Amino acid sequence: MKTDIAIKEDVLEELNWLPNIDETQIGVIVKDGVVTLTGTVSDYPKKGIIDRAIKRINGVKAVAEEIKVKYGDRDKYSDEGIAKAAVNALEWNASVPSEHIIINVENGTVHLTGELEWAFQKEFAKRTIEHLLGVKEVINNIQLKPKATPANVEVTIKKAFERSAIIDAKNINVTINGNTATLTGTVHSIQEKDNALRAAYLADGITDVKNKIEVAYDAIYL
Numbered sequence: 001m002k003t004d005i006a007i008k009e010d011v012l013e014e015l016n017w018l019p020n021i022d023e024t025q026i027g028v029i030v031k032d033g034v035v036t037l038t039g040t041v042s043d044y045p046k047k048g049i050i051d052r053a054i055k056r057i058n059g060v061k062a063v064a065e066e067i068k069v070k071y072g073d074r075d076k077y078s079d080e081g082i083a084k085a086a087v088n089a090l091e092w093n094a095s096v097p098s099e100h101i102i103i104n105v106e107n108g109t110v111h112l113t114g115e116l117e118w119a120f121q122k123e124f125a126k127r128t129i130e131h132l133l134g135v136k137e138v139i140n141n142i143q144l145k146p147k148a149t150p151a152n153v154e155v156t157i158k159k160a161f162e163r164s165a166i167i168d169a170k171n172i173n174v175t176i177n178g179n180t181a182t183l184t185g186t187v188h189s190i191q192e193k194d195n196a197l198r199a200a201y202l203a204d205g206i207t208d209v210k211n212k213i214e215v216a217y218d219a220i221y222l
Helices: 004-017 044-055 079-092 119-130 153-163 190-201
Strands: 026-031 034-041 063-064 101-106 107-115 137-140 174-179 180-186 206-209
Touching: 004 026, 004 044, 034 044, 044 063, 044 119, 044 190, 063 079, 063 107, 079 101, 079 107, 079 119, 101 174, 107 206, 119 137, 119 190, 153 174, 153 180, 190 206
Parallel strands: 034 063, 107 137, 180 206
Antiparallel strands: 026 034, 101 107, 174 180
């Protein structure tokens, strides 16, 4: 089993390796394989870059990301300016029916509400907004319209796993209850677990995914 000290060393090295990330501004605590990240970054997308990088590290069981976004004075945007930029960005995104989304901005935090048909549209809406200058956080409260789940959706999800080069499909089980898919089994990293979650959300009729997949590590550490 990889020790917390070894995991922390790997996390610190990964932060130092990441381009455009000031690792001196990031605090790292590791306990029982759970990595807690604190500190500040200069824009919102860097939070995602750090989160994805740490999840790829062998031995990491979970990531508690508590990093804050702190813009410089010259980069400060008003809530009105952020809201206008968010509206324009969603209108330009062909994957998202922007007319069904309501945007509210408060102190740099963007709240998304409304109703969409597909889970991937909800995810794309968030991704579109979080890259805008001035955005500190995106709270995605968009609801999904319930619709009939096809009888073969379980097979469809499994085939999506099998097509993926980064998901070990043979160790993942899928069960369907209404519009909810439950994933169980084992994978080799948190990143692989997250990829399975995203793939399941793309299935027709699925509005919720319970990700109960466990992360199992093959490497043995002395």
